[in-house]
Amino acid sequence: xxxxxFLILMIVLLVSLSACAPEPIExxxxxxxxxxxxxxxxxxxxxxxxxxxxxxxxxxxVIPQGETxxxxxxxxxxxxxxxxxxxxxxxxxxxxxxxxxxxxxxxELVAEDTGxxxxxxxxxxxxxxxDPTVVAIAGHIFSGSTEAAMPIYEKAGLPMMSPSATEPGLxxxxxxxxxxxxxxxxxxxxxxxxxxxxxxxxSKIAVMHDGGSYGQGLADVVQAEFEALGGEVVAYExxxxxxxxxxxxxxxxxxxGPEAVYFGGYAAExxxxxxxxxxxxxxxxxxxxxxxxxGVEFTDKTGANGEGAIAVSLVPPDSEEKSxxxxxxxxxxxxxAGELSAFSWSAxxxxxxxxxxxxxxxxxxxxxxxxxxxxxxEAVRNSNYVGLTGLVKCDEVGECNASGPTFYxxxxxxxxxxx
Amino acid sequence: xxxxxxxxxxxxxxxxxxxxxLIVAVYLLWRILQTTSIQGSYxxxxxxxxxxxxxxxxxxxxxIAIGYTLVYGILFMINFAHGxxxxxxxxxxxxxxxxxxxxxxPGSGDQSLSLLNAYPFPALVITFFVGxxxxxxxxxxxxxxxxxxxxxxxxxIPLISAIGASIFLQNAxxxxxxxxxxxxxxxxxLWRGTGWMIPVGEKSVMLTYTGTFSFILSILLMAGLLILVxxxxxxxxxxxxxxxxxxxxxxxxxVDAVISKTFIISGFLAGAAGVMWGIHNGLFNHYVGFIxxxxxxxxxxxxxxxxxxxxxxxxxxxxxxxxxxxAILGIDFQLKDVIAFTILxxxxxxxxxxxxxxxxxxxxx
Numbered sequence: 001x002x003x004x005x006f007l008i009l010m011i012v013l014l015v016s017l018s019a020c021a022p023e024p025i026e027x028x029x030x031x032x033x034x035x036x037x038x039x040x041x042x043x044x045x046x047x048x049x050x051x052x053x054x055x056x057x058x059x060x061x062v063i064p065q066g067e068t069x070x071x072x073x074x075x076x077x078x079x080x081x082x083x084x085x086x087x088x089x090x091x092x093x094x095x096x097x098x099x100x101x102x103x104x105x106x107x108e109l110v111a112e113d114t115g116x117x118x119x120x121x122x123x124x125x126x127x128x129x130x131d132p133t134v135v136a137i138a139g140h141i142f143s144g145s146t147e148a149a150m151p152i153y154e155k156a157g158l159p160m161m162s163p164s165a166t167e168p169g170l171x172x173x174x175x176x177x178x179x180x181x182x183x184x185x186x187x188x189x190x191x192x193x194x195x196x197x198x199x200x201x202x203s204k205i206a207v208m209h210d211g212g213s214y215g216q217g218l219a220d221v222v223q224a225e226f227e228a229l230g231g232e233v234v235a236y237e238x239x240x241x242x243x244x245x246x247x248x249x250x251x252x253x254x255x256x257g258p259e260a261v262y263f264g265g266y267a268a269e270x271x272x273x274x275x276x277x278x279x280x281x282x283x284x285x286x287x288x289x290x291x292x293x294x295g296v297e298f299t300d301k302t303g304a305n306g307e308g309a310i311a312v313s314l315v316p317p318d319s320e321e322k323s324x325x326x327x328x329x330x331x332x333x334x335x336x337a338g339e340l341s342a343f344s345w346s347a348x349x350x351x352x353x354x355x356x357x358x359x360x361x362x363x364x365x366x367x368x369x370x371x372x373x374x375x376x377x378e379a380v381r382n383s384n385y386v387g388l389t390g391l392v393k394c395d396e397v398g399e400c401n402a403s404g405p406t407f408y409x410x411x412x413x414x415x416x417x418x419x
Numbered sequence: 420x421x422x423x424x425x426x427x428x429x430x431x432x433x434x435x436x437x438x439x440x441l442i443v444a445v446y447l448l449w450r451i452l453q454t455t456s457i458q459g460s461y462x463x464x465x466x467x468x469x470x471x472x473x474x475x476x477x478x479x480x481x482x483i484a485i486g487y488t489l490v491y492g493i494l495f496m497i498n499f500a501h502g503x504x505x506x507x508x509x510x511x512x513x514x515x516x517x518x519x520x521x522x523x524x525p526g527s528g529d530q531s532l533s534l535l536n537a538y539p540f541p542a543l544v545i546t547f548f549v550g551x552x553x554x555x556x557x558x559x560x561x562x563x564x565x566x567x568x569x570x571x572x573x574x575x576i577p578l579i580s581a582i583g584a585s586i587f588l589q590n591a592x593x594x595x596x597x598x599x600x601x602x603x604x605x606x607x608x609l610w611r612g613t614g615w616m617i618p619v620g621e622k623s624v625m626l627t628y629t630g631t632f633s634f635i636l637s638i639l640l641m642a643g644l645l646i647l648v649x650x651x652x653x654x655x656x657x658x659x660x661x662x663x664x665x666x667x668x669x670x671x672x673x674v675d676a677v678i679s680k681t682f683i684i685s686g687f688l689a690g691a692a693g694v695m696w697g698i699h700n701g702l703f704n705h706y707v708g709f710i711x712x713x714x715x716x717x718x719x720x721x722x723x724x725x726x727x728x729x730x731x732x733x734x735x736x737x738x739x740x741x742x743x744x745x746a747i748l749g750i751d752f753q754l755k756d757v758i759a760f761t762i763l764x765x766x767x768x769x770x771x772x773x774x775x776x777x778x779x780x781x782x783x784x
Contacts, residue, residue: 238753244700249752
């Protein structure tokens with residue numbers, strides 16, 4: 001027995017040693033190579049690479065003829081939130097598809113499932129950076145998963161453009177690669193609190209959220225802003241996402257007598273809440289949601305119960321390009337644009353912005369297409385693009401939505417812009 | 420001190436467990452006294468709402484918990500695919516209701532009147548019957564395919580097979596029916612969010628039609644099951660097989676047939692619970708069985724796994740704990756599962772066999 005224990009201990013030690021070993025050995029070696037620039041192999045590589053690639057901090061993505069220029073994405077494609085991932089990946093892939101390519105190279109979307117979870121976001125990022133033909137990332141989709149993926153893309157020099165990650169802190173971390181089309185939760189929360197207090201004239205509201213970084217982030221902003229304006233937040237309640245019965249927490253909120261309930265979270269929970277609104281004794285209380293609750297699914301599944309609810313959306317105003325996109329989206333995927341989530345149009349623009357940036361920096365030499373990675377990171381940050389959702393122009397931290405949120409209200413089971 | 424413990428036949432481990440359990444119990448009691456005496460902000464109407472919610476959800480948990488308990492009583496394995504059996508019942512009920520809603524009632528002359536709204540109660544009975552039967556069939560096949568070939572194997576092996584079956588059924592449902600959330604089409608009479616208004620104090624509380632309907636149906640089904648187990652020949656042979664398989668076989672009972680029937684009964688109840696879930700809560704997708712499955716398993720353990728009245732009591736208790744617990748303790752509703760599982764741990768410390776469970780013989784444990 002003792003011998004066996006000893007053996008196990010040795011194995012554990014060996015494993016831990018071997019896990020640590022490569023780094024200290026490898027790093028000095030590579031550092032030496034860079035300094036001396038002499039080893040034969042690297043000289044050959046240097047000869048093969050254009051000067052622009054050698055100057056670039058992250059080198060080039062080299063894409064041989066016949067291969068596609070890949071754009072990566074980490075999205076919830078399966079599970080409870082798969083409608084977001086499915087919709088956004090379809091929107092982006094449509095943008096890549098309608099583009100006629102660059103000098104014979106076409107674009108391809110590589111979407112991997114994260115289930116919306118942070119740890120899966122990091123795993124997808126690690127997978128993306130190992131593929132040399134992935135040049136940019138459309139996403140990630142959920143804030144938590146995006147935050148986990150950012151440092152990995154930062155190291156590899158892959159620019160990100162998220163159509164939907166709205167957590168305010170994401171652009172405050174000094175990331176060079178992260179940009180987003182979505183307006184921030186902070187902006188949205190401020191606008192919502194203002195609307196509730198100043199325009200709708202409420203003085204007592206309740207704030208609820210689903211405990212996620214998106215929902216709770218929004219709820220916190222609304223609470224702080226509403227109180228700063230002089231209103232009273234009478235209840236602050238979290239619910240467990242993914243459940244089918246919220247009568248208990250809603251009743252608790254109802255007992256505090258709010259005039260409106262702000263909810264930070266997604267349609268899945270908002271629909272259940274709305275259908276239990278009168279059971280919980282909230283009949284005359286206004287439901288005020290966010291861009292996560294907006295969508296056709298909400299009106300479909302709440303029916304008469306959803307009347308009067310307010311939410312926020314990225315759905316752009318009508319235009320010729322929008323109807324062309326809507327038609328093509330419907331034909332290709334069998335669902336209407338916006339039916340799965342409100343991000344169809346932002347997703348399309350995300351694809352467009354990334355293509356525009358790639359075409360600014362990519363060049364062909366011989367049989368290969370070269371995309372200097374560092375230059376592409378800058379090109380995405382310097383985007384100046386007009387898409388379906390309006391002007392895409394990034395500020396110095398990567399906030400690229402220059403148009404802001406629109407509030408919608410359910411009138412006769414349809415979302416109409418709030419006046 | 421040590422001598423005393425030895426005399427009582429209590430080891431230090433048991434003593435520690437008891438002390439830890441007592442600390443948690445005292446803390447919970449203290450919280451309850453504190454919140455109910457100081458805050459006391461909830462009116463009687465709010466308490467009434469908590470109670471109603473707890474009973475409805477408790478009835479559904481009970482029905483599913485019975486399935487765990489029946490199977491455990493006979494095979495001593497936890498059928499972890501039971502939640503998925505319920506999920507398929509939910510889907511079956513959904514498609515039946517959709518069909519009723521799509522066909523217009525013959526002879527009424529009104530095209531907009533669907534069969535569902537013309538004959539709501541027969542339609543619902545058929546829906547429940549089809550949903551429950553589909554689940555019963557799935558339960559039967561599950562046993563045939565995933566468990567019977569492993570009958571003689573070690574105890575862990577069918578358990579792993581059960582987890583595999585659960586994953587398989589979940590993904591099969593996603594591939595067949597898609598990942599999107601669907602919503603039950605109720606007859607207008609039983610629309611979700613409508614019900615009787617009961618005056619409580621100055622306010623009134625809604626007693627939903629769907630909730631009342633679900634609760635009564637679950638009580639009826641449970642009563643039916645008790646009669647079946649206690650009074651019929653099949654029930655007798657089920658109890659005999661649970662007691663001792665070899666002896667039952669020697670007495671001329673077809674053990675395999677009894678096991679199959681047990682799976683059919685537990686599937687039937689789970690399917691009925693699945694349709695109730697759909698009618699009362701509305702939204703569902705292929706994950707619908709997961710959480711109720713876990714909760715019902717907890718309920719079965721709480722009541723004493725292997726004990727049928729225990730599963731019923733456990734389910735109701737868990738439903739009530741979930742809705743009343745956070746309010747009584749004055750904590751966030753997000754923590755309702757923490758309360759439910761804390762109670763579970765307390766029960767396991769003080770009564771390891773569950774609230775109503777009897778101490779099992781060595782070979783059954």
